[in-house]
Amino acid sequence: MPCSLRNKHLIPTIDDIDKYFGIKGSKILLRIDINSPIDPETKDILDDSRIRAHAVTVRELVERGAAVVAMSHQGRPGDSDFVSLGKHAELLEKHTGLPVRFIDDVIGPAAREAIKSLQPGEVLLLDNTRLVSEEIIEATPEKHAESIFVTRLAPLFNYYVNDAFATAHRSQPSIVGFPMRLPSAAGRVMERELTALSKLYNPEERPRVFVLGGGKVHDTLRILEHLHSNGAVDRILATGLVAELFMVAKGINIGEANLRVLEAKGLLSLLPRARRLLLRGLPIETPVDFRTLVDDHIEVETIGHIKGVIKDIGPQTVKMYTEIMKEARLIVMRGPAGVIEDPRFREGSRELVRAAIESNAYVIVGGGHLNSIIAELGLAGRPNLHISTGGGALLLFLAGEDLPGLTALAKSAEKFFSQLTG
């Protein structure tokens, strides 16, 4: 079954490729996103969760009889995490349980020879796609289809599979160029993301509750503007710095120290946008109490009496938000409720995550900080939970932007899958 998103993208899956063209004996170019946090000194991979996730797609393609050539970016040129993918290959081997050959080349003669000699059942990982200068240029799929990157590699493959939802917001050759030249499909990680996110367009999945916190307040405002203008949200439960901004916008006194925090982060300039949303009736709840730091002591302070620096939401807020979440069919959570880098202020985020997962709702969680809370609570495998791999891609998607990687897959389907698109 192909996936569809916002009712306009029809995107084939691995099953469709197998059904209409056949995978056994084919050679597949698989775009994954194993861009991972890297220790600046040792260059070790600090979190291999993305590698573990994509291992599932690699293994399945191999089991179906394909030769699989995987590619990914890592960091950006000039940054300390812009490294070669040798260590990623070792971890991909560990998580797939299959031998993974690595070649420190992307489109040169060595890479092309390795691709040509790859046999069904074998896996090859190319080096960091951003070693190719074209990969950092944003252009249309049609333009990238003519790039050296794509014109050199595409003829060596039968199909292209994009499993990199987390890079779907980049219009780069490895994401948008290949679908113009090869029958293409979404991999399993991408498919899971699309299936989960399509619930945002299902009128039966209501009430929809968004629990939005963390520090990316600009991005969150964009999301709120989009959700509200489309009537796509029933209730917003604000935490983190997002909550503080909306409390000021509502005229609630959050105390001098916290106003200074918002000012230092340049967030007070967002007040007019927050006020406009409130005037238009944005259904947003803000906290009624906080865990604060007052002269190095932790206090629980209720609104109207806040003297300390806000570090987490308080127990009454957790209770109030938990009650609202009990009524939801779909909960989307992004950004932590407090400064969770300090273990003393993880409680609010922990409680909210627990309450969401124990509610009757389907829960979509995005962002590294909440992910770490889920891992700590051992809740990752819950059937009503989808942990998104997308950072920037998820933010843009929630803000209503079209993601070029998805558009390219849909265009490819029109070109190569007339069976599906009519």
Ligand SMILES: Nc1ncnc2c1ncn2[C@@H]1O[C@H](COP(=O)(O)OP(=O)(O)OP(=O)(O)O)[C@@H](O)[C@H]1O
């Ligand atoms: N009340 C608060 N005051 C100051 N900082 C806060 C507060 N609440 C949360 N934060 C900060 O927000 C940051 C996380 O927000 P962010 O929006 O980046 O989260 P994320 O969804 O995990 O994104 P990413 O995956 O990119 O890390 C943390 O560093 C945390 O300390």
Ligand SMILES: O=C(O)[C@H](O)COP(=O)(O)O
């Ligand atoms: O981690 C991410 O958000 C993706 O891998 C995209 O990385 P980029 O922002 O460097 O394009």
